[in-house]
Amino acid sequence: MALLRFKPIPKKTVWGGTAVRDYWHYDWMPDGVGMAWAFADQGEDTNVCVSGEYEGKTIGELWREHSELFGDTDRVFPVIVSMLGPEDELSIQVHPDDEHAIPLGYPYGKNEAWYFLEADPDSAIVFGHNATDEADLRGYIKEGRWADLIDHLPVKRDDFVYIPAGLLHACTKGTIVYEVQQATDVTYRFYDYDRVQDDGTLRELHLEQAIATLHYDKSEMVNTAKPETVELPGMKRTMLISNDSFTIEKLEVTGPAELPAGPYELVTVARGAGKANGEDIAVGDHFLLPRGEALSLDGDVTLFMTTA
Numbered sequence: 001m002a003l004l005r006f007k008p009i010p011k012k013t014v015w016g017g018t019a020v021r022d023y024w025h026y027d028w029m030p031d032g033v034g035m036a037w038a039f040a041d042q043g044e045d046t047n048v049c050v051s052g053e054y055e056g057k058t059i060g061e062l063w064r065e066h067s068e069l070f071g072d073t074d075r076v077f078p079v080i081v082s083m084l085g086p087e088d089e090l091s092i093q094v095h096p097d098d099e100h101a102i103p104l105g106y107p108y109g110k111n112e113a114w115y116f117l118e119a120d121p122d123s124a125i126v127f128g129h130n131a132t133d134e135a136d137l138r139g140y141i142k143e144g145r146w147a148d149l150i151d152h153l154p155v156k157r158d159d160f161v162y163i164p165a166g167l168l169h170a171c172t173k174g175t176i177v178y179e180v181q182q183a184t185d186v187t188y189r190f191y192d193y194d195r196v197q198d199d200g201t202l203r204e205l206h207l208e209q210a211i212a213t214l215h216y217d218k219s220e221m222v223n224t225a226k227p228e229t230v231e232l233p234g235m236k237r238t239m240l241i242s243n244d245s246f247t248i249e250k251l252e253v254t255g256p257a258e259l260p261a262g263p264y265e266l267v268t269v270a271r272g273a274g275k276a277n278g279e280d281i282a283v284g285d286h287f288l289l290p291r292g293e294a295l296s297l298d299g300d301v302t303l304f305m306t307t308a
Helices: 019-024 059-065 098-104 134-142 207-213
Strands: 009-017 033-039 079-084 092-094 112-119 124-129 150-154 160-163 175-182 188-191 228-232 235-242 247-253 257-259 265-276 279-282 286-289 295-307
Touching: 009 019, 019 033, 019 079, 019 175, 033 265, 033 286, 079 265, 092 207, 112 235, 112 247, 124 160, 134 207, 160 235, 188 207, 247 257, 279 295
Parallel strands: none
Antiparallel strands: 009 033, 033 079, 079 175, 092 188, 112 160, 112 175, 124 150, 228 235, 235 247, 247 295, 257 295, 265 279, 265 286, 265 295
């Protein structure tokens, strides 16, 4: 089967610029894009297949009409796979967990994970907070002690970070990130540096929803990801994370390599170039590997694979 390639969906943001376009080699992408969705099915935002026998079909249509490509499709398409390239600080935010999301009509909460393909020196993301409980948190907010409240996690190139629902977090400028998140596309904006929009107004906050969703357990404010790498002929295969939300792997290919048939995989080419099943692939390519399909690889190329 020819590779089933998908076109990304660009998202303009107040913290966007040209980093996504430049890193992923998307000459067609406009200025101001801070994020692009590689695989998603969120209403009208659903990626279109641009090659192979399903050309013109969306990932959502394939999920609903061709379960043989995926396996268990008796549920919503489970993830959003994104590319982030912030050129300003993102708002500080939190996503709801199952307990808070399901009563609102969502199928589940929103856990996510970030792989840092690039990071400026001394980069640090917002990761957790220093309040002991809600009363303590409201005290920090009332006094405007944001710098004392917010905690940070230093990050560098090739770091991988797991961000569970309920964790206060924000990505930082000067990074290029491969992101995977559960498909509950809801974000509560906690703080936005009093940033002013083009019309002179402050960006909307969702402070009460964020406070209701926030966790206070310090054990959750530690990066729990522990990637494990195995050496195989022609490649290194790293299991970045595997849990009830998603499974993410990294393949670092240095020569002829074979990936045996397994579950479906959403594949992103993040570095280098090579071949997949005899077809040329390079940075910025995204393709679906159907369930039960093997993959032959060659070249000097790094790929990420996500399934859920």
